[in-house]
Amino acid sequence: MASGRMLSAFRKLSITARITPYRSLSTLVLAEHEGGSIKTSSLSAVEAAKSLGGDNSVSLLLAGSGQSLKEAAAHAASSHLSISQVLIADSDKFTYPLAEPWAKLVHLVQQRGGYSHIIAASGSFGKNVLPRAAALLDISPITDVTKISGSNLFIRPIYAGNALSTIRYTGSSPCMLSIRATSFPVASLPADSKSDAASIDQVDLSTLDEDDSVGKSRYIKLSSQNAERPDLGNARIVVTGGRGVKSAENFKMIDKLAEKIGAAVGATRAAVDAGFVPNDLQVGQTGKIVAPELYMAFGVSGAIQHIAGMRDSKVIVAVNKDADAPIFQVADYGLVGDLFEVIPELLEKIPEKK
């Protein structure tokens, strides 16, 4: 009788265990830093970690070397209330964020920390590091997550954003995610939060293999965008030019307009392929995903692969000389007209920045 009751209680227990696989949550966020500050996209990854559950302990992993790493660690420690620990890997191996040493670092830190989740923003850094780290840990990552519905239940877009798929992770721990930063906006910090800084701890790198610190990729150079312009991924306003702009020379008009209104410049793949602008400005399925307050598209037809990268923008303005261009189906404001007349007029009418 007693054993029957115990068996039934055990069955109930094992069912509960299957439904909630993580008894306690602990998340490792892989973070990027630049100029002594943690990047906003990495703070979005912390925001995503927060939505996994209330009792989640969040550790942030930063790697690099020298003074800029120290400054970034100090900044990270007081940058988000959900961060309980900042782990820093200080070594020349991490001076540049190469995927191979980073993947080994993630493997090492995971072995020591036994985290239930590992999260990175799905920019070039995350896309580079996560698959390698997942292979070392023998797990399968879930990419481009836009919504977290539970500690093992995630939503991600498929078919260039035309459908959403809900995924339940049933693999072994850790559950590894890349998240779309635009889907997890960072809440601003309360004014008195500086005093709640997280602890900063060094990662012991003594067991990281010296010999194979050089992987299959090597650092050549950093080509940075205009530092005075907002970052395309996080800008409040984006001005995008498409093939309709017709040349690199004409694209200067887009630049000028962006400068005048404090916007980042974006481009379609057709504009990039035609050599009007470098490919780090490409918005879309195979470019950057943006969700600014205002998105202005000039000479952009509105192919689904482009829409996939900007459809979450709050207000979309499109100027195209073809009234049937698909961009008008997603635009809040559309103007059928010639961009070579509209942009000069806008430049003339918008007052100079003070």
Ligand SMILES: Cc1cc2nc3c(=O)[nH]c(=O)nc-3n(C[C@H](O)[C@H](O)[C@H](O)COP(=O)(O)OP(=O)(O)OC[C@H]3O[C@@H](n4cnc5c(N)ncnc54)[C@H](O)[C@@H]3O)c2cc1C
């Ligand atoms: C696998 C895959 C991935 C892709 N990924 C991306 C991606 O990430 N991002 C992306 O953008 N594309 C991507 N593409 C390409 C995409 O399918 C389109 O080819 C591309 O977006 C078209 O760019 P566009 O709108 O600049 O050019 P077009 O489609 O050629 O449109 C140009 C528009 O300019 C208008 N125009 C011309 N002159 C003027 C004028 N004087 N004034 C006003 N309007 C004018 C025309 O009416 C036209 O609508 C991808 C394609 C594939 C197959």
